[in-house]
Amino acid sequence: MSGTTLDLRGRTTPPGQRNLGTDVDPQVERIARTPEFQQLVSERTKFGWTLTILMLIVYFGFIGLIAFDKSLLAVKVGGTASLGLFAGVFVILFAFALTGIYVARANTRFDALSDALKRSVAR
Amino acid sequence: MNRVLLGLTLATIAASAAYAAGPDLGAVQQAATNWPAILMFLFFVLLTLGITYKAAKGTKSAADFYAAGGGISAGTNSLAIAGDYMSAASFLGISGLVYTSGFDGLIYSTGFLVGWPIVLFLIAERLRNLGKFTFADVASFRLDQTSIRIISAVGTLVVVAFYLIAQMVGAGKLIQLLFGLPYLYAVIIVGVLMIVYVAFGGMKATTWVQVIKACLLLGGATFMAGAVLFKYGFNPEALFANAVQVHPKGDAIMAPGGLVSNPVEAISLGVGLMFGTAGLPHILMRFFTVSDAQAARKSVFYATGLIGYFYILTFIIGFGGIALLMSDPSYFKLGPAGAFDKLKDMIGGTNMVAVNLANAVGGPYFLGFISAVAFATILAVVAGLTLAGASAISHDLYAQVIARGRTTEKHEVNLSKISAVVIGIVAIYLGYVFENQNVAFMVGLAFAVAASCNFPVLAMSILWRGTTTWGALAGGLVGLLTAVIMVVLSKAVWVATLGNPAPLFPYDNPALFSMPLAFATIWIVSLMDRSRRAQRERAAFEAQYVRSETGIGASGAHAH
Numbered sequence: 001m002s003g004t005t006l007d008l009r010g011r012t013t014p015p016g017q018r019n020l021g022t023d024v025d026p027q028v029e030r031i032a033r034t035p036e037f038q039q040l041v042s043e044r045t046k047f048g049w050t051l052t053i054l055m056l057i058v059y060f061g062f063i064g065l066i067a068f069d070k071s072l073l074a075v076k077v078g079g080t081a082s083l084g085l086f087a088g089v090f091v092i093l094f095a096f097a098l099t100g101i102y103v104a105r106a107n108t109r110f111d112a113l114s115d116a117l118k119r120s121v122a123r
Numbered sequence: 124m125n126r127v128l129l130g131l132t133l134a135t136i137a138a139s140a141a142y143a144a145g146p147d148l149g150a151v152q153q154a155a156t157n158w159p160a161i162l163m164f165l166f167f168v169l170l171t172l173g174i175t176y177k178a179a180k181g182t183k184s185a186a187d188f189y190a191a192g193g194g195i196s197a198g199t200n201s202l203a204i205a206g207d208y209m210s211a212a213s214f215l216g217i218s219g220l221v222y223t224s225g226f227d228g229l230i231y232s233t234g235f236l237v238g239w240p241i242v243l244f245l246i247a248e249r250l251r252n253l254g255k256f257t258f259a260d261v262a263s264f265r266l267d268q269t270s271i272r273i274i275s276a277v278g279t280l281v282v283v284a285f286y287l288i289a290q291m292v293g294a295g296k297l298i299q300l301l302f303g304l305p306y307l308y309a310v311i312i313v314g315v316l317m318i319v320y321v322a323f324g325g326m327k328a329t330t331w332v333q334v335i336k337a338c339l340l341l342g343g344a345t346f347m348a349g350a351v352l353f354k355y356g357f358n359p360e361a362l363f364a365n366a367v368q369v370h371p372k373g374d375a376i377m378a379p380g381g382l383v384s385n386p387v388e389a390i391s392l393g394v395g396l397m398f399g400t401a402g403l404p405h406i407l408m409r410f411f412t413v414s415d416a417q418a419a420r421k422s423v424f425y426a427t428g429l430i431g432y433f434y435i436l437t438f439i440i441g442f443g444g445i446a447l448l449m450s451d452p453s454y455f456k457l458g459p460a461g462a463f464d465k466l467k468d469m470i471g472g473t474n475m476v477a478v479n480l481a482n483a484v485g486g487p488y489f490l491g492f493i494s495a496v497a498f499a500t501i502l503a504v505v506a507g508l509t510l511a512g513a514s515a516i517s518h519d520l521y522a523q524v525i526a527r528g529r530t531t532e533k534h535e536v537n538l539s540k541i542s543a544v545v546i547g548i549v550a551i552y553l554g555y556v557f558e559n560q561n562v563a564f565m566v567g568l569a570f571a572v573a574a575s576c577n578f579p580v581l582a583m584s585i586l587w588r589g590t591t592t593w594g595a596l597a598g599g600l601v602g603l604l605t606a607v608i609m610v611v612l613s614k615a616v617w618v619a620t621l622g623n624p625a626p627l628f629p630y631d632n633p634a635l636f637s638m639p640l641a642f643a644t645i646w647i648v649s650l651m652d653r654s655r656r657a658q659r660e661r662a663a664f665e666a667q668y669v670r671s672e673t674g675i676g677a678s679g680a681h682a683h
Binding site: 040073078085092102111117118 | 244386417666
């Protein structure tokens with residue numbers, strides 16, 4: 001069962017107060033300490049949460065407008081179509097675009113960092 | 124009044140054929156036997172059974188059965204994800220809602236889509252790096268196997284059960300309408316076919332059923348939307364102008380209507396849809412069918428595009444229904460002197476807008492095709508659910524909890540097949556029992572439980588170092604129970620089903636309350652947990668963290 005194969009009998013403590021030298025899995029500890037790992041994780045975590053928050057703002061902004069300011073969404077934009085219609089389609093396209101932005105960055109930057117990490121661990 | 128309407132509609136639509144099972148379909152007239160539709164459906168069945176036969180011969184190991192050997196490509200997996208997610212109700216229910224209310228249909232389309240970026244940014248890659256077959260593999264990675272497997276499996280089975288009942292009842296009603304087959308036949312056909320796909324073909328067959336269905340559904344919907352736009356010279360503005368002219372509500376269909384009048388309800392619905400997507404067991408399982416985190420990432424990206432495209436199509440189809448069907452009396456039950464209500468008297472109810480529009484733009488054979496696609500859609504969704512339920516029983520409950528890891532792969536897979544058969548039989552029985560019940564709230568409940576139990580347990584165990592077994596167990600239970608209790612005390616069950624005069628819980632969507640409660644419980648109980656096990660679990664986070672972020676040590680694509 002791969003879910004339990006990591007042979008980790010020892011303990012580690014949070015990075016801030018890391019107490020090395022105990023019976024920690026040396027491989028894990030070594031990877032976690034590499035600058036490549038720390039850079040990968042900090043960049044990707046920051047990026048992922050930024051995009052998540054953007055998605056939350058846009059979606060709940062849309063729902064908020066529907067709940068609190070219907071008249072704004074009823075405003076006509078060029079003939080029959082209303083602003084709400086464009087807003088709804090925008091939310092859909094925005095969600096797709098965000099996933100695209102994430103994947104583009106992950107395919108280039110994060111995968112490169114990840115490869116560098118694997119090379120550095122293999123050394 | 125608005126709230127009643129909102130509540131009913133929210134609960135009714137949620138994500139699936141539940142909509143087709145709504146109260147307005149309660150007394151469905153069995154239609155005349157629709158031969159073109161039946162023939163096309165038979166063709167689909169033969170094709171998928173052929174695939175199942177081939178898949179069965181290649182399914183040997185547990186990895187084959189649960190995860191198609193990890194050999195599904197990102198493109199194929201994205202179609203399968205879309206196939207799992209685009210239900211008959213999304214197609215028929217949302218186009219019907221657009222037909223009656225215009226803009227309001229778009230609220231659901233957006234809600235169903237925005238969960239996907241969250242899945243991508245927070246869940247997909249880490250899930251692939253940590254797990255093997257089920258999301259419980261991931262949640263229990265460094266926590267106590269027994270407790271976490273139990274809570275994850277219970278969350279999975281509750282979601283699967285409610286989703287499945289709604290789908291079965293919806294399928295029976297829909298097939299009565301579309302094919303002219305009796306309700307019980309329809310339920311039995313769906314149940315037997317899903318057993319065959321899952322028990323014999325495992326994940327491989329289920330995946331290909333999803334892929335074929337997704338292609339058919341996307342193709343059919345594209346053709347319909349294209350035909351509608353073609354009639355208006357590919358100028359959406361002309362379509363909207365015509366729709367506003369013929370719709371009884373006139374220009375009001377272009378603006379938010381009475382559907383979302385209560386902000387709390389609207390936001391709660393949004394929370395449930397958004398985070399429920401990230402907790403649906405049959406969707407999460409799909410990430411284990413690809414070779415690595417990169418493929419998991421790409422499949423979510425493509426799937427988001429396909430699903431978004433599909434929801435835009437349903438919107439055009441709904442408006443096409445308004446513009447092309449509303450002034451044609453042949454699609455309505457006519458009253459005395461040929462009078463009819465454009466919103467209420469559509470033949471088969473407003474869920475049939477897309478089906479009737481198929482006839483209007485493509486004639487009786489295209490109508491048959493769309494009917495067959497709707498049937499195939501239900502079948503594919505129930506097959507995915509059955510596989511997720513069977514895996515929770517065999518891989519989580521049996522192999523890890525009851526046998527405590529002391530079982531063989533072969534034995535586990537056999538048990539999974541038996542579970543699939545049992546789930547299928549239970550689903551047929553429940554579909555039969557619930558025929559005349561209002562099951563519309565069940566899909567909403569499935570999403571709420573996924574958002575309040577599965578998602579918090581999964582997210583906290585992956586993302587927060589401090590999560591302990593006691594915390595995850597307590598939080599998952601609290602989320603599960605509050606979601607179920609709040610729905611039972613809400614209007615949809617407490618008043619509509621149990622016949623009490625007033626609801627005890629004022630909202631139909633519990634997720635805004637139950638999900639934060641689950642997260643808070645995990646956080647507080649974990650903080651208070653001073654056991655030695657808790658210390659070990661916090662310490663083990665480091666190893667899990669490294670693997671979840673890098674994939675180093677993750678199980679490869681193939682078990683052989």
